[in-house]
Amino acid sequence: MLISTPTTVADALFELGNENTLAVGGGTSIALMLKNRLIEPDRLVLLNRVPTLSGVDERSTDTDTVRIGATSTLLQLMHSPLVNSALPMLSFASSRVGNPRVRSVATIGGAIVHGDPRQDLPPVLLALGATAHIVGPSGERDVPLSEFFIGFMESAASEDELVTEVTVPRVQGQRTHYTRFTPGSEDDYPTVGVAIAMTLADDRSVKDVKIALGGVDSTAFLATEAAALLIGNRPTDELIAAAGKSAASRANPSDDQRGSEAYKRAMVDVWTRRTITACLSD
Amino acid sequence: MNVKMTLNGEPFSAETPSDGLLVDVLRLNGFTGTKEGCGVGVCGACTVLVSDVPVASCIYLAALAEGQDVWTVEGLTEKDSALLNAFVEKEGMQCGICTPGQVVSAYALGIENPTANEEEIREFMAGNLCRCTGYVTITESVRAYLASK
Numbered sequence: 001m002l003i004s005t006p007t008t009v010a011d012a013l014f015e016l017g018n019e020n021t022l023a024v025g026g027g028t029s030i031a032l033m034l035k036n037r038l039i040e041p042d043r044l045v046l047l048n049r050v051p052t053l054s055g056v057d058e059r060s061t062d063t064d065t066v067r068i069g070a071t072s073t074l075l076q077l078m079h080s081p082l083v084n085s086a087l088p089m090l091s092f093a094s095s096r097v098g099n100p101r102v103r104s105v106a107t108i109g110g111a112i113v114h115g116d117p118r119q120d121l122p123p124v125l126l127a128l129g130a131t132a133h134i135v136g137p138s139g140e141r142d143v144p145l146s147e148f149f150i151g152f153m154e155s156a157a158s159e160d161e162l163v164t165e166v167t168v169p170r171v172q173g174q175r176t177h178y179t180r181f182t183p184g185s186e187d188d189y190p191t192v193g194v195a196i197a198m199t200l201a202d203d204r205s206v207k208d209v210k211i212a213l214g215g216v217d218s219t220a221f222l223a224t225e226a227a228a229l230l231i232g233n234r235p236t237d238e239l240i241a242a243a244g245k246s247a248a249s250r251a252n253p254s255d256d257q258r259g260s261e262a263y264k265r266a267m268v269d270v271w272t273r274r275t276i277t278a279c280l281s282d
Numbered sequence: 283m284n285v286k287m288t289l290n291g292e293p294f295s296a297e298t299p300s301d302g303l304l305v306d307v308l309r310l311n312g313f314t315g316t317k318e319g320c321g322v323g324v325c326g327a328c329t330v331l332v333s334d335v336p337v338a339s340c341i342y343l344a345a346l347a348e349g350q351d352v353w354t355v356e357g358l359t360e361k362d363s364a365l366l367n368a369f370v371e372k373e374g375m376q377c378g379i380c381t382p383g384q385v386v387s388a389y390a391l392g393i394e395n396p397t398a399n400e401e402e403i404r405e406f407m408a409g410n411l412c413r414c415t416g417y418v419t420i421t422e423s424v425r426a427y428l429a430s431k
Contacts, residue, residue, distance in 0.1 A: 001300045003283060003345045024343065031341040032322060034301045044300070048346055075335060099409025100390070102323055104335035105342065187324070187409060 002043040007050055009135065009164060015045045016160050017137060023047055023162055025071050025107035028098075029114045047071050053109075053164060056080040066168045070109025074121075075100075077108065087168055089176035089195065093124040096180055099187055109163045112145065115153045115219065118189035122149060122220035124178050126212035127195035130168045136161035149219035171208075174199050175279040179271050180214075184258065190215050191258040192267045194247075194275040198230075206230040209279075211243070211272060216251040216264050223247040226272065235280060244273040287347045289313070290357025298344045304330065305339035307347075308354060315355040315382045319411075326410030329383040329390070330354050336390035355382035358389045364430040365389055374423030376414035384410050388424045396431050403428070 004015040016023060020042040024030050027046075033039045047053055048071065056076060057067040066086050068077070074094040077083050083091045097103055097120050111121040112132060122145070130145045134157050148156045157163050176197045180190035193214030199207045209230050211223040226246035233239055253264035285307065286295040298307050305328045308316050316339060319327030323338035330339045331353040359366040365385060368374070375381040384407070391398055391406045398406065403424050412420060 003300045005345075005348065024346070027343045027346055028323060028338070028341050031303060031343050034343075035303070035321070035341075044343075044345070046343075046346060049349075073335075098323065099326065099338075100387070100394075100406055101326065101329055101336045101338040101409065102341075105332075105337055 001041060004043060004045045005049050006045065006047075009050060009052060009162065012045055012047060012050055012162055013135060013137065013160070015043070016162060018043050021045060021159065023113075025110035025113075026073060026105035027110075028102055028106045029110065029116070047109075047162075056082055058082045064170050066170060068108055068166045068168065070163045070165055071107045072109075074103040074106050074108070074111075078103065086170045087128060087176075089124055089178050089197070090121075090128065090168070093120045093178045093180075093195070096120060108166055112148060112166065113155050113157055113163055115149050115151075115155045117149075117152065117218060117220050118193075118215045119220075120178070120180060120190065120193055120214065123193045123195040123212035123214035125166065125168070126220055126222055127176070127178075127197045127210045128168050129171075129197070129210060130166050132157070132163050133165040133167060134161050135164050142167075146222055149221070152218040154219075171197070171199060175282045177275050177278040177282070179275045179278070181267055181271050189258065191264060192216055192271050193220075194268070194271045196275050196279050198276075198279045200280075203234065205232060205234045209276075211247060211276075213247060213251060213268060213272075215258070216253040216268055218252070221250070223250050223272070225250060230276070235276065240273050240276050243276060244269040247272040283345065285344050285348050287349065288351045290353055291361070294352075296344075300345060302344045303340060304332075304337070304342045304344045304347050304352075307344045308339065313354050313356060317379055317382055319379065319383075324409070324411075325380070326383040326387060327380050329386040329410065331358065331386055331390055334390075334393055336387055353386075353389075355385050358386060362389065365427055368427035368430060369420075369423040372419050372423040372426050374416070374420045376412070376416045380410060380412045380414075384412070384420055384423075388427050391424065392428060392431055396428055398428060400425070 006012040077094040198209040226243040248269040317327040319325035323341040
């Protein structure tokens with residue numbers, strides 16, 4: 001296996017043009033997969049020496065979008081003044097991933113490209129309406145995360161492309177909540193992760209809401225039907241219960257050590273309801 | 283491949299397979315203070331400092347350490363005597379296998395949040411497992427170390 005250490009995005013793209021090549025952000029997942037021989041790439045392209053890929057654009061305080069470089073670490077997201085003030089759900093979720101040693105290395109770009117549905121950032125970024133900026137040999141494109149996760153550990157970015165940036169809209173008056181339900185150990189992957197971003201109209205009806213779930217299908221996903229039940233209405237207990245049921249029926253969990261299929265589905269119902277309620281009571 | 287870094291303040295280079303892990307590069311070159319416990323980044327025994335942040339060296343590709351400033355328990359305890367003194371005075375160890383990781387994490391907390399309160403100390407140290415369950419004295423050691431700063 002060869003190692004490439006580009007210092008510019010252009011050089012990184014050139015190296016990614018080689019066969020069977022993987023880009024490495026912090027490498028926390030890739031190192032584990034290499035160790036277990038789950039992947040056998042011919043080349044790794046290390047991105048930790050490409051300075052333009054790292055960091056939150058703190059200058060964007062007066063714009064409606066937060067721009068986050070793909071190799072920004074979860075620790076950077078936890079400590080970014082802009083992320084803390086504009087996207088508190090993202091800094092909170094980052095602070096709950098793994099442990100300090102993982103957070104100081106793992107990157108936001110890695111979290112989405114790796115596409116592990118059990119991780120925390122995919123549902124959180126889905127609920128926030130984030131977009132991945134992708135560059136490749138045929139140009140640049142923006143892919144909303146709602147179209148980015150195309151299968152278990154599969155993303156819309158192809159092997160010769162690079163996610164350079166994640167952009168997240170800032171929404172005035174947005175209420176957000178992320179629940180990671182970890183009945184085993186707090187530092188485990190969640191059995192169910194529920195991320196909700198909601199805005200209310202003056203009459204307390206739901207102007208807009210996105211409900212994203214992690215850990216209960218082959219990808220993180222938006223429970224759009226559950227959200228549609230709420231939009232335009234003042235959320236009553238009955239409506240919230242219906243949204244919980246809708247999210248549970250959309251989930252497609254599998255049996256594993258974090259719970260049976262039936263248990264996870266029941267927990268989607270419970271935690272979707274509770275997370276909606278938490279947003280309403282903010 | 284050859285990987286070059288600054289290790290405990292000195293220039294250091296070593297041969298490693300391209301998919302080699304930092305923990306193996308360290309241990310095979312005599313820096314056996316760093317232990318490999320779980321091997322999956324969960325237990326904290328292999329914690330080292332890379333450019334001022336704590337890293338699980340068992341899931342950190344050695345190639346990523348190229349050009350970086352790496353510190354292990356050997357170097358940190360030599361550089362900062364208060365670190366070792368705190369663990370000795372408060373008896374923050376039992377069998378010892380987790381101790382290098384606890385010590386490096388304590389140092390890392392001293393960089394990230396030197397005024398950490400009790401809850402923040404526990405939160406930061408939570409991923410450093412001690413199977414002897416000696417957490418009370420470990421937390422006291424960390425508190426004593428931060429107080430000495």
